[in-house]
Amino acid sequence: LNAADNAIDELSLDQIQKIYTGEYTNWKEVGGDDMPIIAYQRPVNSGSQTGFLGLVMKELEPMEAPSEQSIAGMGELIDTVSTYTNQPDGIGYSYYYYASAMWGNDKVKLLKINGIEPNNETIASGDYPIHTSYYAVIRSDEKKNSEARKIISYLLSKEGQALAQEAGYVKVKK
DSSP states (O other), X not given: OEETTSSOOEEOHHHHHHHHXXXXXXXXXXXXXXXXXXXXXXXXTSHHHHHHIIIIITTOOXXXXXXXXXXXXXXXXXXHHHHGGXXXXXXXXXXXXXXXXXSOOTTEEOOEETTBOOSHHHXXXXXXXSOOOOOOOXXXXXXXXXXXXXXXXXXXXXXXXXXXXXXXXXXXXX
């Protein structure tokens, strides 16, 4: 995600990796205005940093973020990207459901990656290149009326699917 008034609406996964390794340091290197890129990161022990390293950076080592660019709370990262020095120079990352449903902020925008916009459809289809899957698994010999089977049935029901989407997740695939 970046500031809503930043001219950049999309980046490739390769460009994001180059920003976070420090190879790209100015928005003009990715087609934007001539201004430094402020690449915010979360602390090493946070879930979103772990996700970012695995899903985006893969085997690449990100640059060490200056302390003012390492943001403790996920919501703080979204707010900081939107307001830091009132300039559109920041970039950050968050999980889709968090950025869109839990901590929406009209001063930031979610970037297209490799030309694909993040939304429920592109994430569910796997077209958006940055996504993660969650699984609900029960034992095959679980009793028919067990609490575990009731939870699975609810998750797969229309009501459960609607609730998942309301929370910012995409539909469950069986």
